[in-house]
Amino acid sequence: MKRFFFSRRLAWIIPVASLLAGASSAVLVSTIEQYTQAETSSEKLLADSLPSESNSAPDAANVAPNSGSKSNQDLDSSEQSEPAENQATESFLLPNGRPRLSPLPAPAETWECEVAVVGGSLGGVAAASHAMKTGAKTCLIELSPWMGGQISSQGVSAVDESRNMLQRNNFSPSWQSFKDFILQQPVKLPAWTGITAPLTVAQINSCWVGRLCFPPQVGAVAAQEWLKQAAQFSTSSKWSTFTAFKGAEFDPSGRFITAIYAVRRSPRESGYVPQGRPSVELATWYAWEDDATFRKTPIRLQPPPGKRMLVIDATDTGEVVGWAKVPLRVGSESKETTGEVHAAAFDNPECTQAFTFPFAMGIRADGGQSIKTLEYVQSFYAREEHMRVYTLENTPMFRGQSFFNYRRMISLTGSDPFYGSPVPNDITLVNWTQGNDWNWMNPPLILTPEKLMQTGQYQNWGGGVSMRAMRHAENHALMFARWLLERPPEPGLPLAYLAGIDSPMGTVSGLSMLPYIREGRRILGRPAYGQSEFMLRESDLREDMEGRNLTPTVIGVTHYDIDIHGCRYRNWEQTGEAVKASVKEYYIRPVQIPLESLIPQGVDNLLVGGKAIAATHIATALTRIHHGEWTIGSAAGVTAGWLANQQPDLQPADIVPQGKMPQLQQYLIEQGLRLEW
Numbered sequence: 157m158k159r160f161f162f163s164r165r166l167a168w169i170i171p172v173a174s175l176l177a178g179a180s181s182a183v184l185v186s187t188i189e190q191y192t193q194a195e196t197s198s199e200k201l202l203a204d205s206l207p208s209e210s211n212s213a214p215d216a217a218n219v220a221p222n223s224g225s226k227s228n229q230d231l232d233s234s235e236q237s238e239p240a241e242n243q244a245t246e247s248f249l250l251p252n253g254r255p256r257l258s259p260l261p262a263p264a265e266t267w268e269c270e271v272a273v274v275g276g277s278l279g280g281v282a283a284a285s286h287a288m289k290t291g292a293k294t295c296l297i298e299l300s301p302w303m304g305g306q307i308s309s310q311g312v313s314a315v316d317e318s319r320n321m322l323q324r325n326n327f328s329p330s331w332q333s334f335k336d337f338i339l340q341q342p343v344k345l346p347a348w349t350g351i352t353a354p355l356t357v358a359q360i361n362s363c364w365v366g367r368l369c370f371p372p373q374v375g376a377v378a379a380q381e382w383l384k385q386a387a388q389f390s391t392s393s394k395w396s397t398f399t400a401f402k403g404a405e406f407d408p409s410g411r412f413i414t415a416i417y418a419v420r421r422s423p424r425e426s427g428y429v430p431q432g433r434p435s436v437e438l439a440t441w442y443a444w445e446d447d448a449t450f451r452k453t454p455i456r457l458q459p460p461p462g463k464r465m466l467v468i469d470a471t472d473t474g475e476v477v478g479w480a481k482v483p484l485r486v487g488s489e490s491k492e493t494t495g496e497v498h499a500a501a502f503d504n505p506e507c508t509q510a511f512t513f514p515f516a517m518g519i520r521a522d523g524g525q526s527i528k529t530l531e532y533v534q535s536f537y538a539r540e541e542h543m544r545v546y547t548l549e550n551t552p553m554f555r556g557q558s559f560f561n562y563r564r565m566i567s568l569t570g571s572d573p574f575y576g577s578p579v580p581n582d583i584t585l586v587n588w589t590q591g592n593d594w595n596w597m598n599p600p601l602i603l604t605p606e607k608l609m610q611t612g613q614y615q616n617w618g619g620g621v622s623m624r625a626m627r628h629a630e631n632h633a634l635m636f637a638r639w640l641l642e643r644p645p646e647p648g649l650p651l652a653y654l655a656g657i658d659s660p661m662g663t664v665s666g667l668s669m670l671p672y673i674r675e676g677r678r679i680l681g682r683p684a685y686g687q688s689e690f691m692l693r694e695s696d697l698r699e700d701m702e703g704r705n706l707t708p709t710v711i712g713v714t715h716y717d718i719d720i721h722g723c724r725y726r727n728w729e730q731t732g733e734a735v736k737a738s739v740k741e742y743y744i745r746p747v748q749i750p751l752e753s754l755i756p757q758g759v760d761n762l763l764v765g766g767k768a769i770a771a772t773h774i775a776t777a778l779t780r781i782h783h784g785e786w787t788i789g790s791a792a793g794v795t796a797g798w799l800a801n802q803q804p805d806l807q808p809a810d811i812v813p814q815g816k817m818p819q820l821q822q823y824l825i826e827q828g829l830r831l832e833w
Contacts (some may be wrong), residue, residue: 248614252410254480255614257403257417261444263456265420267394269295270800271793272416272457273468274401277305278782279766279789280470281379285386286330286790286827287468288393290797295457296383296395297418299441299619300669301430302662303383303397305472305766306782307338307375311514311661311668314369314563314585315782318715318741322367328712330828331786335368338378343371345566346658348520349581362567364557364574369565369585371516371660372668396420399455400442401475402617404467411760413467413480416457419443421450432655432663434670435626442618463804466796467762470789473602474677474768478620479613483680483689483757486602488723488732488773496694496737496774497701504732508602509674509777510595510721513633513667516565516660517640518583518652526653530638535631537726542635547590554649560584565660578649583660587672589721591636594629594671598726601625602676626671633667673767674721674780681770682809684709684752692753692771694718694737697778699745706748709817710831711795711824712787713748717741720777737774746833747778751811751820754792760807765792787829794827795820 250256271287273280276298284296300309307313315335321327327335339358345351363369387393398421405415421441428449431437446452459465469476477484487505491497500507535542552558554577561573563585571577578584586592599622607622608614637653645651655666663669681690685704695701697718717740722733753770754763764770767780769788778784798820799806811817821831 248609250406250410252406252408254406254410255403258615259444260417261454263417264453265455267295267455267457268460269293269457269465270460270463271295271466271468271796273297273470273765273793274416274476275299275305275469275471275766276303276379276395276397277470277472277766277785277789278307279785279792280305280468281382282330282334282786282789283468283470283765283793283796284393284395285382286793287797287800288383288386288390289827290794290801291390292797292800293390293460294393294797297399297401297416297455297457298395298397299400301397302372302376302379302669303395304375304379306672306785308372308379309376309669310472310672311372311585312587312672312782313372313375313565314363314587315366316716317366317781317783320741321715321783326830326833327783328787328790328828328830330790331783333828334378334382334786337382338368338370338374341370341374341378341381343374343566345581346518346654346660351568351581359570360566360568362561362570362573363564364561365563369563371565371583372585373660373662376662396455398422400617400619401471401479402442402444403479404476411758413465413759413761414458416467418455418457420453420455422453423450424448427657429657430663430669432659432661432665432667432669433630435623435630438619438621438623438626444616463800464761466799466808468765468792468796469762469768470765470792472673472676472767473620474679474764475617475620476762477679477756477764477768478608478677479617480759480762481605481614482759482762484677484768485680485773486604486677487600488734490732494691494693494772494774496734496772498694498734498737499772499774500732500734501730502732504723505604506597506600507723507732507773508600508676509773510589510593510723511601511629511671511673512587512593513630513671514585514587514592514661515633515637515666515668516583516585516654517560517637518654519578519580519649520652520654521650522652526655527638527641529655530634530641530653533631533634533638535628535635537628539635541726542632543639545590546636546639549590553643554578554646559588563587580648583654585660586637586640588636591640592633593721594625594632595721595723596628596726597723597731598628599625629671630665630667634665637666675767675773675776677768678772678776679756679764679768679770681752682755682757684750684812689757690750690752690770692749692769692775692779694772694774697744697747697775698739699743703745706750709750709752709812710748710821711751711754711791712829713746713831713833714779714781714784714787715741715744715747716778716781716784717744718774718777719781720774734774738777744778749779749784749788749791751791751795751808751817754788754795755808760809763792763796763808765789790827790829791824794824794829798823
């Protein structure tokens with residue numbers, strides 16, 4: 157964590173028994189009026205979207221309640237099944253070495269794309285918008301209902317930036333323009349505030365984590381409108397939310413992606429609202445088949461006739477590179493592996509940084525409704541185990557530089573976030589290290605190649621993450637909300653947990669649609685700068701270490717703390733975490749992102765446009781922040797567009813050897829990127 161001093165009814169049906177067993181049911185919201193009868197009160201209906209784990213068969217079958225078992229003994233039932241075809245052979249691979257998709261429905265839609273961006277994360281929005289601005293015919297698909305990743309569906313709509321860069325005002329024109337655009341966006345307050353007057357982000361923005369905080373839905377709208385503006389330069393471009401990546405097609409050599417496969421889901425009910433329980437929802441989001449909630453449309457993304465397609469993986473977990481078996485790393489690396497001074501004692505692919513389900517709380521008297529709702533939440537792990545983690549670290553709740561003001565997303569008075577207090581109807585975003593961070597690796601979030609094989613995801617991709625880890629994190633966040641509500645109240649400042657169909661997170665549960673992912677899969681780069689497999693590493697970040705001059709191939713600069721939200725096992729077994737690597741930005745040099753960090757091994761028309769760049773576990777703790785992700789995505793989009801329009805026969809990996817880097821760097825600057833401090 158970084159701190160700056162600056163008459164119809166809710167008619168959804170949730171089979172609770174199925175949810176308890178981990179089934180993939182989804183909420184159907186068709187109307188908006190609450191029940192009036194006591195036995196069908198709104199808080200009970202909402203609670204039904206918060207399934208208990210305590211009776212879940214997979215959990216109960218695999219872990220004793222007080223055991224300290226490691227993750228290999230702590231699997232979802234879905235993660236234990238191993239398709240017969242994989243038990244003795246590798247028949248799931250095609251002759252070109254890439255996975256064989258099965259099933260593979262005939263596409264109902266075919267999109268032609270010169271640049272295909274997979275993942276509408278913050279980096280994905282940057283990549284697609286910049287690719288369109290180059291004139292390239294661009295396609296973008298996003299799993300969730302909202303574009304924007306961190307600033308929308310993941311609920312981190314509180315922009316955390318380098319204090320040094322803020323003081324120097326040396327952000328790229330691209331990033332600064334996008335922030336200015338967000339400030340202009342209209343804000344619609346929840347109906348319970350009684351405030352209908354039009355407001356903009358600039359009028360309600362007052363937090364102290366940084367200089368820009370706003371509701372996640374505003375981030376989604378801003379991302380969507382930003383794409384629309386960019387599409388003026390490439391009118392045949394298209395994008396889609398509600399669309400899951402399902403795999404790809406390669407040429408016979410296995411080195412060129414010739415098609416991307418995806419499935420778009422269309423809610424059957426016009427009032428559909430996500431549950432905010434991806435542990436329950438993701439299975440149906442990724443499935444090819446229609447179900448009670450969605451109609452499904454298989455889509456194929458392919459190059460226009462006579463052209464190639466550049467693909468950008470902008471997913472936060474590295475879905476494309478993970479599915480395609482691209483050389484990569486997951487988790488923490490040892491000093492022996494990376495040579496980093498503060499690296500861990502041993503490699504641990506289970507040790508990715510903590511992930512988080514943010515939520516919103518408001519100054520509102522709700523008659524105790526929200527705490528009644530949260531009392532229904534149960535977890536497989538005892539509540540006391542969760543409670544031991546929660547603390548505000550002597551941070552006041554409301555007064556001055558407070559917990560509430562830290563990521564306050566709506567301030568009706570604009571009170572000073574360092575000295576003032578919130579007022580009724582103010583709303584804050586909760587993303588707190590000793591609160592809703594989930595760092596337990598029982599089980600780890602990111603499925604390893606072995607787990608992907610066991611679960612058949614190479615044939616039928618389902619996201620590549622552990623649903624059980626998701627469930628634990630969801631419940632950990634919900635119980636933190638309850639813990640906050642159970643604190644002694646302060647006069648005039650009643651606190652409420654904001655859930656339901658008009659929650660700021662856009663979900664019934666009140667949790668973000670997807671978790672904030674700090675770290676997923678990370679590619680291994682090609683030979684460069686003295687490494688046989690290039691990785692941005694600790695010494696490239698720190699002033700007090702001898703790093704490398706990456707100026708010859710720099711495509712962007714960024715800056716921040718090395719801010720590791722570390723992992724742990726339930727029984728406190730050694731983790732392989734780089735526990736001594738975190739350091740404040742005072743010790744950080746201007747960080748150069750080189751082109752080589754975007755180019756994976758083995759696939760010649762693929763770039764990375766987000767968190768999956770070639771960077772170590774330690775380095776990723778810096779590059780993952782909003783500005784870093786935007787910088788990476790922007791560079792990937794501009795590079796792909798430049799190749800499509802100006803260098804049709806040049807591959808990304810040939811830019812440097814063929815002496816084209818100065819041309820690309822000049823074009824990056826012309827497109828609004830910054831390459832110097």
